[in-house]
Amino acid sequence: MGLFILNGFSLADTFGATAGLFFKLVSQAWIVKTLGFALLVGSVVLLIENSGGIGGFIHYVQKKHSIITSARASLLLAYFIGILIFVESSITSLIAGTVSRPLTDSYGVSRAKLAFVCDSTSAPVCSLLAINGWGALLLGLISTQILDGVLVADDIDILLRSIAYNFYAMAALVVTFLVVWFNIEIGPMKNAVVINDSSKNYGSGKIGHMVYPILLMILLVFLFLYITGSGNILKGSGSSSIFYTMIFTVVLSILYYKIDGVMSIKQGVFLSLRGIRKMIPIATILLFAFGIGEVTNELKTGLFLASFTSNILSPHYLAFIIFLLASVMSFSTGTSWGTFSIMTPIAIPMAVAMNAEVPLVMGAVISGGVFGDHCSPISDTTIISAMASECDVVEHVKTQLPYAVISGLAASVMFILFSYI
Template identity: 30%
Template structure:
């Protein structure tokens, strides 16, 4: 097999190490890509720089597929900004929250609200958190519980949806690997088939209603719930001045109506399906380019409708609405740069034969059924260290798919393992943007949020690892079903054990 031996491992490993040290995905991806090109250019720096720009960056930008993805991301960014600033989500949530009068209803409502804001993983904490914060306080539910709920419905929901920024980004990474391996399959089809194997995100989402309905809290979360219930204190006493819960201003708009979020979403889906159905969707595969054109058109029409409604209800002027839309597009520049660097690093890794070298090392030494579990662990480590799911996907996907093909492992299971690992590490990491925003949006201390969420994340992560060992054998969705059953049993047993421990401690204190 053609490869550069140990040298072929340097670019991806360097990207990981620098991402851990710098906490900057762009710097890490750029450095890894440049070092790889330097090796390919026989260590001539001037030639390497020229090659990096002309044969990698420019090529990625002029590729029609890549250009389509970048344009779509811009339209998605503009639409998300309009939705977040219109005030429609707050107006809609307020209508729903009038019916909330129990702890169970409050938790399920916050969970449902997080799922409803599926189009923005960062918007979920900033929108849902401030709305439900006073409701949770009134019903004596801990702020830590609210932070966990919105963190569990931010990235985990977004990564499962193929027609928003997360899905488009992941499909872009998948398509590049398919093209290099001459796999004649749509990136959209592959993403959809991998959804049942996104085991960690699925467990994270389903765990919320499970806890809400059964009231089976455990570990640090149970202590936080007991604190609020018995003392009414919203936060743990702390002498550390840095450990103060942060508050954010509510993104409300005057005259906002629930239709500001409902109508644009209806337009988006109607437009999308009216374009896709004549192409045979969902019964026949739809080409990735056709799907992206349909999505871009849908987001454009939805944005136009939303701007018209914002002007009509006088929540914003046309000038303000248009500026919000453009600013939202501009925010996607960082994502676009990340994607271009990820594509470039993927090409460098292929030219160096990194996957071939890893395959040669693993072939005959590691059973193919272990590949998904290994990818999950590696993805979790990278994501935890960097706090970035997207950076993890960019580093891991160019390795995972070729390994799956050459070592006869399921491509869909391996894709699911990479995405699950990225989300698991993100949930455990205190430097993850969604972790920070979730604590801020809920008015909860960051350290308290990490401490209370970590046991839940570790439980889901452990179950997910076992499920990927099963999936490596079966390549079947039964692994996800088994994972869900294991979650129910584990939550029940842990809750009972923790409650007994707390009761024992309380009786000892009284005596």
């Protein structure tokens, strides 16, 4: 429909533009690498499952040491993994879902609830602890405003103060913890499908068969961020890093399992290809999501919304309106980073012209980007969280939305309140 509008309502031109759009998408290295990451996730998960590593992990935390003994504890495991692994949102969701899913299944926790916990800790934590690509992007966007003469300030100081006003991320983490601790189920989550997998046999391998590949994954992300950033982790490429990480994790895991006598190289390669095939539908959804984002960007929806409201705002409501605009834009395009890139050069000049608090307005941009991305059915983190939890994407979006809206309302109140203060 977007291309139909852009091409003057001509069907012939729309079909041509559609082909051109997908050719353009698969010509972009970062998109190809992100799709490659999504496919290779299936390989890693299947290798770990067939090595018996998950069985070893379950035995260790449930029977040997009685660490995880309840549904709440199994979800708290996913929650704290999401907080501790803040290097990259996709990796965060993947590890939290893969590690916790067998345990949540055994305690009758719906996979929709696990997907919610994975999704609600990944992007919010990455945007708060910005010692990663998120921080690098935001710092670069703020620095551009200083170079353009809009701001006369220190970019790092502005970034740190903006993160302190990232109210949505803070609210999402608090709400998620309360939902887990008190087992709060509202809206569609009450009717989420529960797959009681307590009888599933994950084998009886060693805990190391699961832990070592996951530790390797975390270390490799840092390594490739360092390499792609030419010695600076903050300047590393997220898409390249996660793609190279998954390739090396698959290869080294197969070699490790071969040396440990778990499987042959041939079996490892066969399982990897089976895992890739399993992820093709998810990669296809991601590709279409990128396509929708590209079309929405060409329609300049975000710029229209921003210009539409710029002349009717009070400084007391600027941060709140910027938060709403960024939320709508991020939801529509499925990308928080794209939203940051569009909204920062709009929001900061508006804040300066209206004598509003720049870090507060920038915090609203970050919060809105994360909120919209969190709710969006075409967001890569939404799709990957559902994939890692083996939950249907549509079910994940429906069940997560009420909780995200509660966090969004809390953030809205905070932006209005702090604007007056």
